[in-house]
Amino acid sequence: MGTEAVGTRAAELRTRLGDLLDSANPLGHAAVLAADERAEMFAEGERVLDEFGFNSEFVPAELGGRLRRLDELIDVLRAVYRHDPCLGAGYGVSSFIAASTVWAVGSAEQRADVATLLVNNGKLAAAYNELAHGNDLPGCEVAVTPNGHGRVLNGRKEVITNAARADALVVFARTSPKPGSRSHTPVLVNPAAAPSPAVVALPRYRTDGLRGLPLAGVEFRDCPVADDQLIGEPGHGLETALRSFQVTRVVLSGMTTGLLDTALRVALRHVSSRSLYGGAAMDLPWVRAQLAAAYADLVVCETVVDVAARAVHLIPAEASLHAASAKYLVSGLVSRAVGGLAGVLGAHSYVRDGATGMFQKLVRDVKSAAIVHASRVACQQAILPQLALLARRSWHDTMPPAPELFRSGAELPHLRWDRLSVSAKGLDRLSPLVLREADRDQGDGRLGRVVADFADELRNLAEECVDLSVGQLQPSAGPRSYELVSRFVTVSAGAACLGRWRDQDPVAVAALLTRLPLNGKRRCATPAPEQTERLLAQLWQRYPSDLSH
Structure with missing residues (x-):
């Protein structure tokens, strides 16, 4: 079980970086940990990415880059994040987030200029965040205003990756004092072209995880803004951000799974060579169950991301649901799984050097998964306003979704x-799959019961959401509304796993679904003994070089 595309570019990049856990690799864990201790970016890793032309992965093929499909991009990014999450987050992800705004609505000249910058190893920064407002983009205070000779940009953006070393910034700015969703426009700013001191880099922020990440702020002081620096139609910036985030949230979710992949490898190497209580640690039932559970979580995350990435291509009108769901679910499951593996490693989970030294870094770095680019709450808020319409239009439909949605690696x-x-305007072709599957013979009694639970959950959600008031669909809604979103995400994830794996391995897919708790039915469960052994067999097959022989 596994959904990564295994593209030739990802394989080449893995070869260039080498095996992270190989003590003889000069780019391996010792070098990564040394950079982390110094709170610096992994310079040798950045050099390899420069030589590889990594930024070309973010540039559409028609503009001279390599970006054709999201699953391939995710595969390449995952290779970097497996090696060092800080390198993955700090080298170029901010460039992709910023560039996505330009690909979505930029002019031909802007698209060409940004493509050239990235292909030549330049960096962009996505300057959206303001500490006073967080994910509340409409509350943005950085503003473009007339000054008698044109327009100027003023204000501060903070906690921005690569703010101090970016060749250009995409700045989310207020362009009208009026409240509402038509008062903001992204602006393309070239710090080197601005008169001094119109763009001032602020001090770096120190972090616990991703210690080397170059987070800083930037202040704009009467920075001139020409007409050709405005990206897209003036006043449509919020809509542009929400649309482009659908792509970037899926991609960053897929990248994050690389962290859990490495955590599993570290844990597997440790227990496969360790003796406890007079026998092999690997033979302890609790250890086997924890490894199987973490692997199941990884497969769930990879499956949800793969289906979401394919949905962006195949059913883009519904991508707002799948992107936000993927970001919300993956960040939570990856953190949970790493916590479970920390229990397997025990004291070795916080040792800062040696064979397991990488794990304590992953424990710190994984905290960022829930907040980098968009918090889990922000993802819930993207789905929340849509619940009532989804309940009326889609959640009683038993028509199957297009099979191409689940054919990993197939043409897009x-x-x-x-x-x-x-x-999505009430359209959801994925979640109702659980209704159709509940009427089928699953070939495995345990799977049949779990699928029936998922179908009941969607029916209950439809009943509870159909009459939600406007106030219950707003960011200011109470906890119950947010819990409804969480329950929807769980059902959607279950549908993705069923669609992808049901016909291949009913026993294993039942284990995947039990990792997704259902309201009022059951909590998240560790796999049953038969499921554990099935999952472990797949785990050994995936990581043969990490087993002691």
Whole structure:
């Protein structure tokens, strides 16, 4: 079980970086940990990415880059994040987030200029965040205002990756004092071209995880803004952000799974060579169950991301649901799984050097998964306003979704940024799959019971959401509304796993679904003994070089 595309570029990059856990690799864990101790970016890793032309992965093929499909991009990013999450987050992800705004609505000249910058190993920074407002983009205070000779940009953006070393910044700015969703526009700023001191880099922020990440702020002081620096139609910045985030949230979720992949490898190497209580640690039932559970969580995350990435290409009008769901679910499951593996390693989970030294870094780095780019709450808020319409229009439909949604690696149509929509308008072709599957013979009694539970959960959600008031669908809604979103994400994830794996391995897919808790039915469960052994067999097959022989 596994959904990564195994593309040739990802394989080449893995070869260039070498095996992280190989003590003889000069780019391996010792060098990564040394950079982390110094709170610096992994310089040798950045050099390898420069030589590889890594930024070209973010540039559409028609503009001279390599970006054709999201699953391939995710595969390449995952290779970097497996090696060092800080390198993955700090080298170029901010460039992709910023560039996505330009790919979505930028002019031909802006698209060409940004493509050239990235292909030549330049860096962009996505300057959206303001500490006073967090994910509340409409509350943005950085503003473009007239000054008699044109326009100027003023204000501070903070906690921005690569703010101090970016060749250009995409700045989310207020362009009208009026409240509402038509008062903001992204602006393309070249710090080197601005008069001094119009763009001032602020001091770096120190962090617990991702210690080397170059986070800083930037202050704009009457920075001139020409007409050709405005990205897209003036006033449509919020809509542009919400659309482009649908792509970047899926990609960052896929990248994050690389961290859990490495955590599993470290844990597997440790227990496969360790003796406890007079026998092999690997033979202890609790250890086997924890390894199987973490592997199941990894497969769930990879499956959800793969289906979401394919959905962006195949059903872009519904991508707002799948992208936010993937970001919310993956960040939570990866953190949970790493915590479970920490229990397997015990005291070795916080040792800062040696064979397991990488794990304590992963424990710190994984905290960022829930907040980098968009918090889990922000993802819930992208789905929350859509619940009532989804309940009325889609959650009683038993028509099967297109099978192409689950065919990992199969051909995909061209990515159409212009077809992404802020709202799915009540359309959801994925979640109702659980209703159809509940009427089928699953070939495994345990799976049949679990699928029936998922179908009941969707029916209950439909009943509870159909009459939600406007106030219950707003960011200011109470905890119950947010819990409804969480329950929807769980059902959607279950549908993705069923669609992808049901016909291949009913025993294993039942184990995947039991890792997703259902409201009022059951808590998250460790796999049953038969499921544990099935999952472990797949785990050994995936990581043969990490077993002691």
